[in-house]
Amino acid sequence: MPGRYTVGMALSALSLEDRVLGGWLGRIAGNMLGKPVERGDHWTRERIDRYLSMAGALPLTDYIPVLDPPPDPAEFALRPEWPQCTRGNIHGSARDDDVDYAILGLDLLETYGPDFTTEQVGELWLLRLPYLQTFTAERAAYRNLANGLRPPLTATADNPYQEWIGALIRADVHGWTSPGDPRRAASLARRDAVLSHTGNGVYGAMWAAALIAAAFTAPGARAALESALQHVPPGCRLARTVRGTMALHEAGLDWAATMAELDEETRGLHWIHTVPNAALVTAGLLYGAGDFTATITLTVRGGLDTDSAGATAGSVAGVLCGAAAIPPQWTEPLQDRVRSAVFGFDGAAISELARRTVLLVP
Incomplete structure (x- = not known):
């Protein structure tokens, strides 16, 4: 079945190029x-x-459709970018920070190599990334950089977003360039993340990078998730919540029941916080049961940070199945x-970004 990864699929069964391109395409599609x-x-x-029910789009198997005539705009207003990212209206990807940071990560490794410093991450932001295209923790860190602060103060000075999802969405390239080596991926992601984040914000980046790296050689999503957990502190809230999500799935709860349990477990955390979104990605991968479409749509x-969680789930699923198998x-x-x-x-070609990413694999 297209878009389905199977147990026992080793790295040699699909080319590295196809897996990396699958990660790029999956990230952009999920976003x-x-x-x-x-x-x-x-x-x-x-x-x-x-x-989706009003639009006749359940189960969801394609991009979100636009209802015509539109329903109550107060309740169902889509984001202003909807003309560029809804079914039938997509002609190339829309700009988004979830993709910008994957590109910036590629540029980071091409410019400085895998021995980059956190200071060099900041230098590249100032050179390559417009300030008004940064948000939450990244904007706070950018402002701190412009004011002359250096890491780790860039992450802590006047930054209430230190454990939000920003560092996690920057982690993909560290996983794509570390196939089968989650320890290396987590180390690279940590050096990037501490520019703007602390605590679970950093652990989320390490976890995501390790998860993507593990997906190149893991037999499926659960094995990749188990591997990724070995590269974050076992007692941190992110690790505990991810393990709890995996336990709910293993216990046989359906997706809706697991979502309700996660709501209770993460109550009080902002919808952009790393922890509930990492749990959501975990659930999407497990309940997607090896199907690319089911993974990103679930x-x-x-809910929560839909484009960021969708992008990370799509990246992992795309690596697991490879570009050729994405529907x-x-x-x-x-x-x-x-x-x-x-x-x-x-305007860069996605295939060219993937080709350049492969060249960075040790």
């Missing part, structure tokens, strides 16, 4: 899928499914083209 409903305090899981239907409704509208705010990369 585009979640972008119209990215506002977790409004677009709850229940509201997303109510919208993740996005779970065409996700990849063809992207037209092998990405929009980006990173200077020098707008």
Whole structure:
């Protein structure tokens, strides 16, 4: 079945190039899928499914459709970018920070190599990334850099977002360039993350990078998740919540029941916080049961930071199955083209970004 990864699929069974391209395409497709409903305090899981039901789009198997005529705009208003990221309206990817940071990570490794310093991460941000295209912890760190602060103060000075999801969404390239080596991936991601994050914000980046690296050689999502947990402190809240999500799935709870349990477990955390979104990605991968489409659609239907969680789930699932197995409704509208705010990369070919990523693999 297209888009399905199977137990026993070793790295040699699919080329490294296909797996890396699958990660890029999966990240961009998952991001585009979640972008119209990215506002977790409004677009709850229940509201997303109510919208999809009215649109005749459950089960969700393609990008989110636009309802015509539109329903109550106060309740169902899509994000302003919806004309660029809804079904039938996609002609190349829309610009988004979840993709900008993957591109910036590629540029980081091409410019400084795997021995980059945290200070060099900051230098590249100032050179390549417009300030107004940064958000939450990244904007706070950028401001601190411009004011002359150096890491680790860039992450802690006047930054209430230190454990939010920003560092996690920057981690993919460290996993893509460390196939089968989650320890290396986590180490690279940590050096990047501490520019802007602390605690679970850093652990989320290490976990995501390790998860993606493990996906190159793991027999499936659960094995990759188990491997990734070995590279973050076992007692941190992120690790405890991910393990709890895996236990709920193993106990036989259905997806809806697991989502309800996770709501209780993470109650009080902001919808952009790393911990609930890592749990959501974990659930999407497990309940997606090896199917690319089910993985990203369940993740996005779970709410929270829909485009970021969808992007990370898509990256992992894309590595697991490879680009050639991703169903065409996700990849063809992207037209092998990405929009980006990173200077020098707008309009780049996705396939070229993947080719350059492969060249960075040791």
